[in-house]
Amino acid sequence: MHMADALISPGVGLAMAGISAAAIGISCAKLRRDETFQEKLPLLAMAGAFVFAAQMINFAIPGTGSSGHIGGGLLLAALLGPWPALISLAIVLLIQCLLFADGGLLALGCNIFNMAVIPCLCVYPLMKRVMEKNLLFGTLGAALISLPLGAFAVVLETTLSGITALPFAQFAALMVPIHMAIAIGEGIATATVLIFVARTRPQFLHLACDPEKARFNLSPKALVATIGAAALCIGLGLAAFASSLPDGLEWAVQKLAGEETAGATSALAAQAQNIQDTTALFPDYTFTSGSFSAAWIAALSGLLVTACLCYAVTRLVTRHRKAA
Amino acid sequence: MKQPAPASLEQCALQNGPIHRIDPALKLLMMLAFECCVISCAPEQICLLPVYLVALLIIGTIARISPGLFFRRLALALPFAFFTGIWGCFYDHYPATLMGFTITRGELSFLSILLRTALCVGCVLIYAGTTRISMMAAGMRRLHIPQEIVSIFELMWRYLSVLTDEARNVRTAWMLRNGSANGISLKYFGSLLGGILVRSIDRAQQIHTAMICRGYPAASRAASPSKIRPAECIGAAAFTASCILYRVLA
Numbered sequence: 148m149h150m151a152d153a154l155i156s157p158g159v160g161l162a163m164a165g166i167s168a169a170a171i172g173i174s175c176a177k178l179r180r181d182e183t184f185q186e187k188l189p190l191l192a193m194a195g196a197f198v199f200a201a202q203m204i205n206f207a208i209p210g211t212g213s214s215g216h217i218g219g220g221l222l223l224a225a226l227l228g229p230w231p232a233l234i235s236l237a238i239v240l241l242i243q244c245l246l247f248a249d250g251g252l253l254a255l256g257c258n259i260f261n262m263a264v265i266p267c268l269c270v271y272p273l274m275k276r277v278m279e280k281n282l283l284f285g286t287l288g289a290a291l292i293s294l295p296l297g298a299f300a301v302v303l304e305t306t307l308s309g310i311t312a313l314p315f316a317q318f319a320a321l322m323v324p325i326h327m328a329i330a331i332g333e334g335i336a337t338a339t340v341l342i343f344v345a346r347t348r349p350q351f352l353h354l355a356c357d358p359e360k361a362r363f364n365l366s367p368k369a370l371v372a373t374i375g376a377a378a379l380c381i382g383l384g385l386a387a388f389a390s391s392l393p394d395g396l397e398w399a400v401q402k403l404a405g406e407e408t409a410g411a412t413s414a415l416a417a418q419a420q421n422i423q424d425t426t427a428l429f430p431d432y433t434f435t436s437g438s439f440s441a442a443w444i445a446a447l448s449g450l451l452v453t454a455c456l457c458y459a460v461t462r463l464v465t466r467h468r469k470a471a
Numbered sequence: 472m473k474q475p476a477p478a479s480l481e482q483c484a485l486q487n488g489p490i491h492r493i494d495p496a497l498k499l500l501m502m503l504a505f506e507c508c509v510i511s512c513a514p515e516q517i518c519l520l521p522v523y524l525v526a527l528l529i530i531g532t533i534a535r536i537s538p539g540l541f542f543r544r545l546a547l548a549l550p551f552a553f554f555t556g557i558w559g560c561f562y563d564h565y566p567a568t569l570m571g572f573t574i575t576r577g578e579l580s581f582l583s584i585l586l587r588t589a590l591c592v593g594c595v596l597i598y599a600g601t602t603r604i605s606m607m608a609a610g611m612r613r614l615h616i617p618q619e620i621v622s623i624f625e626l627m628w629r630y631l632s633v634l635t636d637e638a639r640n641v642r643t644a645w646m647l648r649n650g651s652a653n654g655i656s657l658k659y660f661g662s663l664l665g666g667i668l669v670r671s672i673d674r675a676q677q678i679h680t681a682m683i684c685r686g687y688p689a690a691s692r693a694a695s696p697s698k699i700r701p702a703e704c705i706g707a708a709a710f711t712a713s714c715i716l717y718r719v720l721a
Contacts (some may be wrong), residue, residue: 238623
């Protein structure tokens, strides 16, 4: 989800830096008042290093100028508490920016907001109770909220900067589902680690979990069913959102960015559009324009096709592994 | 005797050169000014960028950063920009001119995004290749970044190698227990990963205690660089001013 410098305008970059700096300032003030800070310091730094290592595994998402990887905000928040987690994650991003040139210096404010402020300060306090009750489902749910929200923030920031030529709706349609898939992986990975920590060292956790109850009590079949149900709910929710909101949002963002639509189209683009129209089952997600139920059906069938594809790929991969 | 080429930017930073000796806080501010100038260039102003590129390459040469290392690291960052810019070529077909040639506006913005990314990433690479971690932390302290943040920054960097060591230990143990088994099944994944985390935190606490015994925060603050020399200030101001003036006037 790291944004590069060339993808934002200085105005957006500085505004987001201001917001993130304010959040970090509050966080620092809270840490300073904490008398046990010196004792917590190694936990803060090591948990951050752990997330740093986890974020190394990433890939480029075509068209967005952004990378797909685990966020780690929820893990840190559950270990350290929301405010220290924000600082720890902000420093992870700072090291990546200064030493690895991953994510730009001017875009640092945006990156801290999308990957640290949203999961640590917005989603974690909301989901804390659920996570304490059921670590697995709570964490999965929190990841499914925070990662797509962060991805959506990336879309908003890039579009407001007026850099990418990709239309807002397509951009969001590319970023949000990819991050939803990553969120499922992140949710499960985070939950398994948290469950282990809750059972072996509950004193490391900020969450007040019962060590006896924390266990990964889910068979693979139940897991698939859970993920399917989650994807279904979110897909349907998004379908409702997609059918009503983006036109207005797109318009607003375009107005803000002062961008006019392109005039002439070339033969190549027309041909590409033709090919896309014939291959797309549901062009623009609608049968008749603006129809709400049509968007639902389109979303449902999209989910089904994705699920079948995922299943086929996993079968293929596991068969190869068995053969080897 | 010829020295072997440094294998990482970290090793580059250990050398001694004119750019290495600039105060880290000033270097950070100069970098910010440079990036602001580069990023604020609209696609139509692409002709301004080559001058910044030449300036960056000259600074890189003075900084003695090994070119192979520099371009390899640069190449890692460019795919992200490539995939962003390429969409413009498909969506934006408004005609534009570049040095007398007629191309589409999408292609122009594609070139501009690529160049701007290369400039910004190159700038950060030069900073990383000429500044030690301890100097970066000292620079942050000079810029009045809260002490808490600087401490965590230093410790996190120190702990990355500890984490790698612990991960290697756990992996070796797993391989010895499981002989021929390929990969790690989901069932054990959580406890292995959690195990690495818990072991590393324990180790981190031991290291931190040892550091405190050797006078950690005070000793590290005493090692910060001397006062900024007037010549450095003038040089940094001249660099920043020329970046901004060129951007505004050209």
